[in-house]
Amino acid sequence: MSLFAVDGLSKSFGGVRAVREVGFGLDAGEMLALIGPNGAGKSTCFNVLTGQLAPDVGRVTFDGHAITGLSPQAIWRLGIGRTFQIAATFRSLTVRENVETALLSRAGGLRGFWRPAAGRVGAQAGALLARVGIAGLSARVCGTLAYGDLKRVELALALAGQPRLLLMDEPTAGMAPAERRALMALVASLARAEKIAVLFTEHDMEAVFSHADRVIVLDRGAKIAEGPPAAIRADARVRAVYLGKDAVEPRR
Numbered sequence: 073m074s075l076f077a078v079d080g081l082s083k084s085f086g087g088v089r090a091v092r093e094v095g096f097g098l099d100a101g102e103m104l105a106l107i108g109p110n111g112a113g114k115s116t117c118f119n120v121l122t123g124q125l126a127p128d129v130g131r132v133t134f135d136g137h138a139i140t141g142l143s144p145q146a147i148w149r150l151g152i153g154r155t156f157q158i159a160a161t162f163r164s165l166t167v168r169e170n171v172e173t174a175l176l177s178r179a180g181g182l183r184g185f186w187r188p189a190a191g192r193v194g195a196q197a198g199a200l201l202a203r204v205g206i207a208g209l210s211a212r213v214c215g216t217l218a219y220g221d222l223k224r225v226e227l228a229l230a231l232a233g234q235p236r237l238l239l240m241d242e243p244t245a246g247m248a249p250a251e252r253r254a255l256m257a258l259v260a261s262l263a264r265a266e267k268i269a270v271l272f273t274e275h276d277m278e279a280v281f282s283h284a285d286r287v288i289v290l291d292r293g294a295k296i297a298e299g300p301p302a303a304i305r306a307d308a309r310v311r312a313v314y315l316g317k318d319a320v321e322p323r324r
């Protein structure tokens with residue numbers, strides 16, 4: 073059985089069927105890309121999976137637990153993390169302070185003896201920053217960072233929650249191509265090394281095809297294809313919803 077299983081998920085907004093009977097499974101350590109043109113329903117899927125939105129119908133299970141209808145906080149506590157937008161990082165705090173805050177919040181439910189000592193949190197923060205490649209920036213105030221570095225801080229904040237599944241909706245939005253590919257390569261190596269399942273959306277098809285183990289294509293809310301990158305790249309139906317001859321590129 074999959075670590076994460078989505079079955080018959082649908083969500084409408086008035087007359088717009090944003091997500092229609094979508095289902096898939098995801099295993100530990102696997103990178104699964106959710107792609108499709110603008111308006112295909114990717115973000116709506118994410119918002120349902122993180123508990124921000126209730127689905128009309130459908131069932132989502134994580135590690136055997138039904139999570140449909142749980143609050144975002146309850147879903148996060150089960151080990152499903154997500155990357156947040158820039159606003160979520162405290163811009164006036166340093167990189168290290170942000171990560172320490174996230175680590176303490178993870179430990180928030182622990183009391184007394186079980187609470188990690190300050191020194192231990194500091195060491196964990198240092199290790200996390202090294203893992204995402206920004207150990208050298210730990211004393212910098214977040215508000216002064218370059219955009220790509222801020223994205224790495226966001227990744228460190230998500231990892232601070234020790235997720236077993238990471239949901240990333242457009243984690244590289246606004247980044248230059250080389251930077252996005254580097255970030256996705258980092259995420260892929262972390263996923264494999266630490267057996268974290270990752271579901272992500274990404275507009276850069278090169279990043280998708282290089283780093284996803286499997287790709288799901290949505291069009292107007294429905295899943296139209298699912299398979300390994302090479303099969304998706306060659307799929308006539310997928311190519312039809314995108315422009316471009318040599319590479320699958322998003323329709324803008």
Ligand code: ADP
Pocket residue numbers: 085088089090108109110111112113114115116117
């Ligand atoms: P994607 O992330 O693939 O670009 P979205 O999930 O954001 O697609 O949107 C899917 C469809 O649902 C679009 O037609 C969009 O206009 C509509 N939609 C998304 N969120 C809302 C909302 N909160 N209220 C009404 N319609 C929405």
Ligand code: MG
Pocket residue numbers: 114115116
């Ligand atoms: Mg979106």
